[in-house]
Amino acid sequence: MKSAWEKRKRLGYMPIGYKLMLSYLVFIIILITVNGYISHTMYDKSMRNQTSANIKNTLVQIRDNVSYKTDDIIRISSTLYEDDSFIDSLRIEPTDKREINERYDKVLRPKLESASKSIGLNLRMFVYYNNSTIDEVYVNYNKPEAQYQEKVINLLKYNRIVHQPWYYSFPNEEYGVTMQWKQVEDDRGDDRISMIRRIMDLSVPTKMKEVGMMRFSVLIEELFESVYFRNLGEGAVLLVKDRTGKIIYASNQQLHDAKEASERAPITLASMAKAHPPGEFLTLQEYMPKQGWTIVAYVPLTIIKQEAERVRTYILLICLLCFVLFTFTGIFMSRYFSKRITKFVSVLNAFREGDLHKRISYRGKDEFSQIATALNGMGEDVEALINKVYLTQLQKKEAELEMLQTQINPHFLYNTLSSINRLAKFGENEKLQKMVVELAKFYRLTLNSGRTLIPVSSEVEQVNAYLDIQKVKYGRRLEVTFDVDVNVWQFETIKLILQPFVENVLKHAWSGDRIHIRIVAKLDGGDILYRVIDDGMGVRQERIAEIMSASNESETGFGIRNIHQRVQLQYGEQYGVSIFSLRGAGTSVNIRIPARKRKLFLEDLEDDQGSG
Structure with missing residues (x-):
């Protein structure tokens, strides 16, 4: 007959090492791929955003520099636009020659020269007018020497521009707003551009009248220097x-x-x-x-693309290197853990099939060493327990065995070993170690060299080991609180009087998806009082009376009655078990025994050394 191990192999069983390696590789591939893609995308986007932000700031600075120069020209033109004496000098036509010359020398020329000098650019200033009393003053820019003259003032009559397209296409006047920047006259040939605006007469408030045009011509290269x-x-x-x-x-x-x-x-x-x-x-x-x-x-984008390509290559190389390193590391770690877990699984399968002689040979100081020691100890303890069950012939031992079999669920060991096997298969090493250690501790304390009377500390430790095993199964659904008076450690007790009640709670007391158990051990006068308290669904008083009835011979409540009878047989009828319960609020089981100091036997010293 083939073993369960061989059957699983034949049915496509995959060792946990391969599962760990495959899952590890999938995780690493996904991690490296996502990390590489995100890193490259974020860097490329960051580069573009940073470049865009830098260029945007530079453009703003360039715009401000150009605006500063143009605004300076507009500001100077506005001083003339709003100067009444300047406007009157262009509008009024005096008859006196002396007055005409005085107007030019004291008003027109000073104001125009002042405006021209206020602009720090190579400026050609043109004023077009329709006043016959003002003589034209201009420079012939076709001459080579005139090309380099700066801040030149030109006074020209309207007949020079009235037929020009730029003049009759000039927009309607909005006071203080209307102006244009465009290339007119000889601007295009000389690489210049002009700011043009009207000169308006406001002497009649209800009607503005055009008396002239202003044109400020500057070099394009100078204006757009920035x-x-x-x-x-x-x-x-x-x-x-x-x-x-x-x-x-x-x-x-x-x-x-x-x-x-x-x-x-x-x-x-x-x-x-x-x-x-x-x-x-x-x-x-x-x-x-x-x-x-x-x-x-x-x-x-060439520079950005070249940098992106360089970074992409760098990221790919890093990802490839990480993949190779992680793969070799994963193979090594997988084989390391797989070999050790396989040993544990083989021993557990042997225990499951009834071979309790098999042991694990393991050297080391890690968790696997503790698991191996605990598992070997568990095999020895379980084997010793079985041997005692079959070898003892004394009626007292047979009765005790019957009590133990009644109190301990027959499937508890099988279920626990199955859980250990399952944890080993899925690689949950920490839970596996904890369950094996606690199971070994539970059986070591349960067997206790066949003695009926044990230290109180051993009884509390035994139920704690049982609960630790159950916590692996129930997780956070199970909450346990120990309230143990240190003064009880010096006394002895009958063994296995707490664990059956805890097991009973876990079987019957659930009310919802969680439960809380409180275990109390304290001195009450000259007695030791144990209490097992839960917040479960509670028990009806009729049911409690039925369980505690001495005439009840049914299997229901047999374990509770068994403990009650054992306590009374050992200590007298004034001691035993009492149950208090309230439906929907929980149950409290009280176990009272006399406080008797224990005697120190050689087995106690051995147990203490084993515990250490």
């Missing part, structure tokens, strides 16, 4: 577009060359696409509402 592509990085493109989308300024050298080659035509997106392949740029922009301009930045 719009420099190297501020954003090598290969970046910085553009300034007007309201129509035409590019009025480009800082990248390639686009600048393209602009020169196209005979000073406006740069379009087509020329930029030709200079740089599409889809290779991070695009950001800043709008300037007063001027109607948009500063656009195209930053190549």
Whole structure:
């Protein structure tokens, strides 16, 4: 007949070592893959966000620098726009020649020169008027030497501009607001741009009248000096577009060359696409509402991509290295634990099949050593118990055996060993160790060299070992409290008078999914009072009376009556068991015995050494 071990192998049994290794590998693969993917994604996103934030801040600074220069021009123009004496000088037509010259020398020229000097740029200032008494003053910029003159004032009559498209397309006047930035007259050829606004007569409050136009022409390169592509990085493109989308300024050298080659035509997106392949740029922009301009930045993603590729390669290498190291570590650890667990499982299966002679040979100072010692001890204790059951012929021993078999569930050992086997299979080493140690302790204390009278400490330790085994089964559903007076340790007691009541609670007292047991041992006068208290469903008084009835010969309540009779037989009828219960509130079992000091036997010394 094949053993259970061979049957499981034939049915596709997989050793726990392989299960541990497979689960470990799956976990490691998932962990490394997710970690690598998240790390790369987060780094790539962080790089892009950081680059975008840096470029955005740079664009804001560029916009502020350009705005500062344009706002300075607007501010100076506003001083003329709101200067009544300046406006009257352009509007009024005196007849006296002396007054005409005085108006020019004391009003027009000083104010225009002051305004021109207040602007720290290469400025060409134009004032267009419709006053026949004012002579024109201008510079011919077609001459080479005139190209480099700065802060030049030009007074020109209206007939020079009234037929120009930029003049008759100029928007309707909104006082203090209407102005335009555009390239007019010779601005395009000289790489300049002008700020244009009207000069209005407000002498009649109900009607504004145009008396002239102001034009402040500045070099584009000087105005957009801060719009420099190297501020954003090598290969970046910085553009300034007007309201129509035409590019009025480009800082990248390639686009600048393209602009020169196209005979000073406006740069379009087509020329930029030709200079740089599409889809290779991070695009950001800043709008300037007063001027109607948009500063656009195209930053190549090549650097970011190269850095991302480098980091991706680094992460892949790290993940591969971690996988190799973790795999070898997993194989080693799996084999290490699998060999030891296999030994325990083989011994447990031998115990299960009735071979209690098999032992584990294990050297070490870890938990496995403790489990091996406990399991060997359990085998020895169980074998000794069985031998005593079959070898003893004394009636007292037979009666005690019958009592033990009645008090201890016949399936308790089998179920506990099955639980140990299951824990070993699933690799729950800590629970397995605890259960084996407590089971060995339970049986060692239960057997107790065949003595009926044992120390109180042994009785309490025995029930504690039983409860520790049950805690593995019930987990947090079972709560236990010990309230033991240290003064009772010096006395002796009949063994196995607490554990049956605890077992009875776990079998019959549940009310819900949890239960609390309190075990008390204290001195009460000259007696020792044990109490087993639970908060379970309780017992009817009629049922208690039926259990404690001496005339009851049924198996129901036999264990309780057995303990009661053993106590009375040993100590007298004034001692024994009493039960108090309230339905829905719980039950309290009281066991009273006399407080008698124990005698120290050689077996006690051996038990103490074994416990240590």
